[in-house]
Amino acid sequence: MLEQKILRVNLSEKSIKEEHVPTEITEKYIGGKGLGAYYLYKELKPKIDPLSPENKLLFFIGPLIGLPGYSRHVVLSKSPLTNTFSDSYAGGWFGAELAKAGYSGIIIEGKADGLVYLRIEDGDSSIEDAENLKGKTTYDTVAFFKGYHVATIGPAGERLVRFACIINDSTKPGRSGVAGRGGLGAVMGSKNLKAIVIKGRRDPIEFVPEVLRDKVRELRREFTEYLKKEVAPGIGLGGNLPVMKMSAEARVLPVKNFREGFIEGYEAVGEDAFREIRIRNTSCYLCPLACGVYTKVKTGPFVGLELDRIEYESVALNGPNCGQLDKGTIAKVCLLCNEYGMDTMSVGNITSFVMECSEKGLIDYKLDYGDTEGQIKFVEMIGKREGIGDLFAEGAKIAAEKLGLVRYAVNIKGLEIPAYDVRGPVGMALAYATADRGGDHLRAWTISAELKELFTIKGKAKLTKDLQDRNGALWCLIGCDNIPGNTTGDPMKFVDYSINALNTIGWKEKFGWEMDREKFLEIGERIYNLSRLFNSREGFARRDDQLPERLKEPREDTGWKIDEVDFEKMLDEYYSLRGWDEGGKPVSKTLERLQIEV
Amino acid sequence: MVKVRVYGNIRESLSGNSPILIDIGQRRIRLKELIGKLPGGEEHIKKKIAFILVNGRNCIFADGMDTEIGADDVVDVLSVVAGG
Numbered sequence: 001m002l003e004q005k006i007l008r009v010n011l012s013e014k015s016i017k018e019e020h021v022p023t024e025i026t027e028k029y030i031g032g033k034g035l036g037a038y039y040l041y042k043e044l045k046p047k048i049d050p051l052s053p054e055n056k057l058l059f060f061i062g063p064l065i066g067l068p069g070y071s072r073h074v075v076l077s078k079s080p081l082t083n084t085f086s087d088s089y090a091g092g093w094f095g096a097e098l099a100k101a102g103y104s105g106i107i108i109e110g111k112a113d114g115l116v117y118l119r120i121e122d123g124d125s126s127i128e129d130a131e132n133l134k135g136k137t138t139y140d141t142v143a144f145f146k147g148y149h150v151a152t153i154g155p156a157g158e159r160l161v162r163f164a165c166i167i168n169d170s171t172k173p174g175r176s177g178v179a180g181r182g183g184l185g186a187v188m189g190s191k192n193l194k195a196i197v198i199k200g201r202r203d204p205i206e207f208v209p210e211v212l213r214d215k216v217r218e219l220r221r222e223f224t225e226y227l228k229k230e231v232a233p234g235i236g237l238g239g240n241l242p243v244m245k246m247s248a249e250a251r252v253l254p255v256k257n258f259r260e261g262f263i264e265g266y267e268a269v270g271e272d273a274f275r276e277i278r279i280r281n282t283s284c285y286l287c288p289l290a291c292g293v294y295t296k297v298k299t300g301p302f303v304g305l306e307l308d309r310i311e312y313e314s315v316a317l318n319g320p321n322c323g324q325l326d327k328g329t330i331a332k333v334c335l336l337c338n339e340y341g342m343d344t345m346s347v348g349n350i351t352s353f354v355m356e357c358s359e360k361g362l363i364d365y366k367l368d369y370g371d372t373e374g375q376i377k378f379v380e381m382i383g384k385r386e387g388i389g390d391l392f393a394e395g396a397k398i399a400a401e402k403l404g405l406v407r408y409a410v411n412i413k414g415l416e417i418p419a420y421d422v423r424g425p426v427g428m429a430l431a432y433a434t435a436d437r438g439g440d441h442l443r444a445w446t447i448s449a450e451l452k453e454l455f456t457i458k459g460k461a462k463l464t465k466d467l468q469d470r471n472g473a474l475w476c477l478i479g480c481d482n483i484p485g486n487t488t489g490d491p492m493k494f495v496d497y498s499i500n501a502l503n504t505i506g507w508k509e510k511f512g513w514e515m516d517r518e519k520f521l522e523i524g525e526r527i528y529n530l531s532r533l534f535n536s537r538e539g540f541a542r543r544d545d546q547l548p549e550r551l552k553e554p555r556e557d558t559g560w561k562i563d564e565v566d567f568e569k570m571l572d573e574y575y576s577l578r579g580w581d582e583g584g585k586p587v588s589k590t591l592e593r594l595q596i597e598v
Numbered sequence: 599m600v601k602v603r604v605y606g607n608i609r610e611s612l613s614g615n616s617p618i619l620i621d622i623g624q625r626r627i628r629l630k631e632l633i634g635k636l637p638g639g640e641e642h643i644k645k646k647i648a649f650i651l652v653n654g655r656n657c658i659f660a661d662g663m664d665t666e667i668g669a670d671d672v673v674d675v676l677s678v679v680a681g682g
Contacts, residue, residue, distance in 0.1 A: 249606035455662035
């Protein structure tokens with residue numbers, strides 16, 4: 001789908017317009033993250049309040065939608081949690097439905113007077129009253145719109161919890177999706193937009209020129225075989241749950257607010273433990289992998305509880321990192337997060353922060369590690385913004401600054417970090433610190449690729465850069481992260497498949513040149529520089545590309561540490577390779593090379 | 599004695615022992631030489647792939663496998679975690 005049509009919805013003016021993405025913009029940024037980065041940089045005024053009507057909320061899909069492995073969508077905005085550029089990806093069926101309705105993206109502007117939802121049905125769209133949905137959970141909202149695919153916020157988004165998320169397809173038989181990170185659900189809430197509901201009737205293959213359709217059908221078959229043979233064996237139970245055992249045994253599993261890296265009995269919340277309560281696996285549109293893990297708790301205080309998806313990060317951060325080893329409790333916490341519409345990763349990280357402060361008597365609130373009742377109550381207080389929950393609904397960074405407890409809040413640029421302690425595998429530390437949306441592991445998962453040159457710092461900065469560029473390019477197509485992340489073969493094979501697919505759907509016919517690896521990765525680099533430029537314009541610089549205090553301290557169990565001199569060495573090399581100045585800003589020569597117009 | 603702590607699946611391939619104490623006397627030896635003294639040593643580590651820390655600091659920031667080790671040092675050998 002290289003002809004890209006988007007919907008521009010202004011909630012203040014109650015207007016909906018269709019517009020086409022200019023051909024030269026598709027050629028430079030392809031789709032997905034690329035288009036999102038382009039529109040955000042071009043259209044947002046610097047230094048706006050992310051929760052003001054001036055901010056915009058963007059939804060995009062990629063041009064390969066209709067092929068297995070590319071059905072995800074991205075939500076982008078200026079984040080209220082980090083004040084940075086923010087992109088968050090979700091699986092499920094919502095993105096495909098947007099394509100079926102004829103659109104590649106939606107740009108939401110302004111703010112509605114009261115709570116509304118956006119209805120999109122093929123060529124017919126409208127803004128509708130949603131007062132009856134006020135306070136409804138994400139599950140209730142999705143269930144309310146029968147026959148539609150729905151992306152919605154929950155009560156946390158309405159209450160502007162800064163790590164509120166946007167959830168789609170959560171009561172459908174297929175895999176649900178969560179645009180979890182960065183608080184984009186709060187941006188949606190700030191616009192009084194409860195949900196986007198879509199019903200489309202076209203097959204995405206209709207967007208490919210008729211003469212190319214047989215080739216695309218062949219590509220679908222080829223992709224399906226590739227996923228079954230080379231990726232499915234690496235998926236395990238799904239939800240990245242096999243990582244629990246590896247993290248624990250390698251002693252990089254966060255325990256008690258990243259103070260330690262191992263906990264006895266971790267198996268109680270490992271892959272096998274969740275396999276015991278798995279009901280079924282679910283899949284995204286057209287995908288044969290079925291990595292969604294649907295569970296039903298069999299024992300304990302939450303017996304009978306059903307949860308439509310569970311992931312390693314959610315388990316690790318709300319489990320061992322909170323001293324919690326009851327899988328039923330973790331499932332309950334995740335269910336609450338889903339109902340309220342909150343990022344499970346931020347919630348787990350913030351809960352462990354409060355537990356440590358409570359243990360040390362630094363706050364006037366009692367919450368012990370492993371306290372099931374207290375943990376659940378705390379999550380509900382955040383979702384409702386009640387009592388101390390109101391402060392922590394602002395995110396770890398803001399709460400810690402207000403309390404004078406920055407040392408205990410494990411975040412980078414305000415984004416609570418994922419569930420890997422990087423004081424051992426330090427290549428990841430650079431990846432966390434230079435991620436464009438704050439502390440994040442998905443921009444560059446360096447660890448596997450470090451294998452070739454494990455015992456030297458040489459090449460680690462380049463590795464981080466290359467992976468960020470590769471993923472930047474793949475996110476233009478919104479290829480699933482599970483594919484390069486879990487393949488049993490070479491991750492670059494997915495890149496080559498993607499490039500071949502772009503050519504098959506008519507890239508050369510449209511732009512007069514054939515996509516190849518070099519050009520594809522250059523587009524990724526262009527996008528990474530554009531998101532960096534966005535952040536530089538917001539005032540972010542080298543001083544912000546830093547690790548949290550906790551990761552600079554020796555670990556309590558092993559003494560592992562990253563000292564600042566070591567880290568700065570990697571950062572220097574990284575900036576140099578990127579063509580950024582010492583402060584971390586892209587220099588004009590770099591922007592010229594990448595044809596980025598400021 | 600140098601204390602070598604081994605984690606994850608690498609430990610399984612090294613007879614399940616950890617920590618392992620290696621007597622190097624008063625000498626200072628290179629990290630690769632020390633690893634070579636482990637049962638199965640270097641070959642196991644290459645196969646299983648590891649991060650190696652010396653006194654809690656990743657050896658990549660020192661001299662890699664040429665980092666000098668003394669009797670009082672603690673060496674940690676971690677297996678690689680892949681996921682996301």
